[in-house]
Amino acid sequence: MPADAPLLEVHAIRKSFPGVVALADVSFDVLPGEVHALVGENGAGKSTLLAIMNGLQAPDSGEIRREGRPIQLRNPSVARANRLALVHQELVLCPNLTVAENILLGQEPKSRFGRSDRKAMHQAARRILETIHVDLDPARLTGELSLNEQQIVEICRALASNPEVLVFDEPTASLNDDQVGHLLAIIRKLRSKGLGIVYVSHRLSEVLDIADRITVLRDGRVIETLEAGQASEARLIKLMVGRDQVPSQIAHAARQLGDVMLEAKSIGADGLFDDVSLAIRSGEILGIAGLLGCQREAVVRALFGSQPITRGEICVQQRPRKFRSPGEAIKAGLGFLPADRKREGLVLPMSVGDNIALTLLSRLASFGFMRAGRRNRLAQDLIRTLAAKVSGLAQPAVELSGGNQQKIVIAKWIARGGDIFLIEDPTRGVDVGAKPQIWRAVHELAGKGKAILLVTSELQELMDVSDRIIVMSRGRVTGHFTRPEFSVESIARCAVQ
Template identity: 65%
Template sequence: MRAPLLELKSIRKTFPGVIALADVTFDLKAGEVHALVGENGAGKSTLLSVMNGLIAPDSGEIRIGGQPVVLSGPTVALAHRLALVHQELVLCPNLSVAENIFLGREPKARLGSANRMVLNRMAEELLAEVQVKLDPSRKVGELSLNERQIVEICRALASRPRVLVFDEPTASLNDDQVGHLLDIIRKLKASGLGIIYVSHRLGEVLDISDRVTVLRDGHVVGTREIAGLDETVLVSLMVGREHKPGQTAYRDRRRGAIALEAEAIGKSSIFDNVSLKVHAGEIVGIAGLLGCQREAVVRAIFGAAPIDRGEIRIRGKAAALRSPRDAIRSGIGFMPADRKGEGLVLPMNVGDNLGMAILRRLGRFGFMRGRQRTTKANELVRKLAIKISGLSQLASQLSGGNQQKIVIGKWIARGGDIVIAEDPTRGVDVGAKFEIWSTIQGLADEGKAVLLLTTELQEMMDACDRILVMSRGRVTGHFHRKDFSAEAIAHCFVA
C-alpha cells in the first residue's frame, strides 16, 4: 500500500498555560483534498505552522512519503515540496507581482541580474492558470487585498509542490474568483497533488474536499469522508453543540437623516460618477467583482486617497476629507479588511489597541490615564465578548475573530456616527461571524450609518438594508432589501 504524501502522528504543542495541540494525527494522500476545519482557537494555525516548519512540536512525528523528517524551517518544508498559501499575506510591497511570485527563484540574465522579460512571461503564465489578468510589472503595494491574495497563491504554485496547503485562500475573493480557484484546485488534485484546504466557508469545504478533519480546542474531534456530510453536521462537530441553519442577525429598524452622502465623486482614472447615500440606522453594501474599485471608493471617503471631483457631505455639510485624520474628525470610522496590517498594532497589547482611536481623550501631557483606559477597555471586552487572558495580552496572540472584535471595539470607543466596514468577517469562524454581524447590526440600532463591503454576496444580502453594485469604477445597480436577488445583483457585475 502506497504511503501517504504527508503524515503527522500524535503531534503535541503547548504554550505557557495553553495546550494548542493535543496528540493530533492527520494524513494526506496523493490526489486528494483534505480539509481542516474548526473554530478560531481550535489549533488549525498551530498545526499549519508545524507542517510548514515555523513551529517545532513538543512531541510526535512528521513523515513525508513514508520517511520521517524534521521540518526545521519553511525552507526545509519547501525543499520537501510542501508549500503554504498564507491567510495573512507575506508579500514585499515594493517589488513587482512577478518578483514576488518568483522571489529567490528569479531567472538570471548574463550578468546575474533578474531577466525581467522571462520573469514577466513566467508570471503571466501562472496568472493565466488562476484566470486573473494582472500586470506582472505592477508593484504589489499598489494592489487591492484581493489581488494580493492571487499573487500569494501564484507564488505557492510557482514552487511546483507535491503538497499544497491553502489557508483561507478565498477570504478576500468574490464568488466568481472563488469558483475559478476551486476549478484550479480540482486540476491540481487530478495531477496527483495532495491538497490541505483550510476554510471557514463550509460550502467550499463540502464542494472541494474528499475528507475533512475537525479540530476543537486542540483535539481532533474526527476525520470524516465528505460524502453524506452537510454544513449543519460540520458546524455541530466544530462547536460541540447543535447548529440551527439559516440564522441571521438582520433587524428591521427605522432609518434617520442622511449621515453620509457622495455625489458624483471620482478619482483620476480609477472610478467616476459614484453617488451614494447612507442614512443613520442603515446598513448599505457595495457589491462587485474583483477590480470594480469599490475598495478605492470607500478609502477615498475615508480620506486615504482623496477624490478629485464630486462632493462628499457629512450630515448635510460638504466635507474636505484630505486624510484619514480629517475623516476621523468628521466622525467616520474605518474597519479595514487587512486587520493585521492596517487595523491593529500586533506587538501592542489588547488594552492599547482598544484605546488607540481615543488617545487624545485618554491622554494628558502625553501620558495615558491608565485607570480610564482600563475601565473603557474592559467595558468593550465584555460588550463584544472578546476572549482574552487579560488586557496585557498581545493582539498577535489572539484568534482572527477576537482580533476583528478589537478592530470593531476601537471604533465603538471613538463614538463616530459613520462606520465603514471592509470585509469584517474575513477569515473568522461561523460562531465569531454571527457575533460580528450582530455587533454591526447593533451599531445600526444605535443610529450609526454603516457602509459595508464583503466578498460574500449572501452575507451582504443577509446584513444590508440596501445594496449598490459597482462595475469598472461605476455604479451599475441599486437594490432595496425587498428586491434583493443574487441573480439580479450578479447581472449588474458586468453591466
C-alpha cells in the same frame, strides 16, 4: 511507497500559548491526488496549524511525516526542501518585479557570469504556467496584473519548488465568483497530476465542490473527518459551531436609543466591498459578523477615512461627510479602536499617560507645553474607571498585558469624548478575566449615548453584546438580525453565502 500511502501525515500535534491551547492532538493526512479541506470558525486553530506545517512555528509535541518519515520543519526553507509549499492567503508578491521574477524569486537561473539569466528565467516561468494551462506573459510587471492573475503568480511561485503537497490558505478570500471558478479549475488540474492538496477555506460551498475529504476543527481539536459524500453545508456548520452555545459572560441591557449618529448609504470601494448600507443610533451597539475575507474591516476603515470609497455616501448626524483622512473623521466625532492595538492603537515605547493623551494633545497643551497636571488627573480617572492594572502613568505601554493595553486604547478614545466608536476585536489576545471588564466598558459607552459599530471574530461575544447584527460575505451584506433573531447557525449560514 504504496500508491495509496499518505504524502503527508500530521500526527497528534499540540501547541499552547500563554493561557490558550491552540491545538490539542490534531491529526489528519493527505493522499496523492486528493484535496483534503480544513474548516472551522475563526479561532479553531487553522492558522496555527498552517504555521507549523510551513515551519514558522514549532509544535509542543506531535510530529509531521512525509511519506511515513518524520520531518523537523524548522523554517519555510526546510518545508520547501521536503516538497511542501504554502500558497498564502495574503499575496506576498513584489509588484515592481515581473511575473517571472516573482515566480522564481530566490531560485533565479544564473548565467556563467553569476548574473540572473533573464531568458532562462522567462522560459522556466512559462513552463510552470503551462503546467496549469495559463497563458500569462512572464515579462509583465506583477503590479499591472488583475487580482486573479496575481493569485496565479502566487500559485506558480509555490509550484516552482516542485512540491508534492500544496497548501492553500483561504485562496479565494479576495476573488469574485468567476475568479473562484478559475482557481478551482487550476486546483483540479493539480490534483489530476497526483499532488496532495490541503485546502483551507471558510466558503463551505467551495469546500463541498472541491474537496475529497473534509476535517472540521473546533477549539483546536479535530471534531470529525468526513468523506465528501457524507458532508453538507448544514452538517459542517453544526460541527463547526457545536451544539451547545457558550454561556454569556455579559448580561445584555436594553437601552433607550436616540437619533441616527452614523449612516452608510450603499457605499462601495472597488475590489473590496459594494452596496453596504448601515445605520447606528445613539446608545446602540451594531455588530458586523462575517468570516475571514468578507471585507468588514475595510468597511470600518472606510467609515474612519483611511479607506477611500468610490460610491455611496457617509452621513454623520444626518450630515453628508466625505472623509479624506482619519483626522477628519476624528474631528467629526469618530473614534477607532483597531484590532492590532500594538501597531495601530498604541505607541508602545510611550508611557501610559502619554498614550491616553494622544487624541487630545491640542486641548491639554498651553503655549506648546503639556499641562501635566490636567493630563494626569484625566488619565488616573480613566484608569480607575476601567480597572486597568498599571504601576503608574509613567509605565511604558509595552510592559502591560494585552487586556490592560486594550483598556488604555479605550481610555484614549474616551478621553477624546467622541460620539461614535468603531471597535475591532476588542478582546483579541485578552485573557479570560479581562474580557468581561472590556465588554462592560463597551456597554457603559453605549449607556452614555455613544453609537458603537463592533467587529469581532468571536461570534458568541458579538451576540452577547450587540443590539443588532448585520452579516457580510464577499464584500456584501447578506443578512440582518435583531436580538430575538440571533442564532449561531443562522448567522453562520449568511456568512458562507
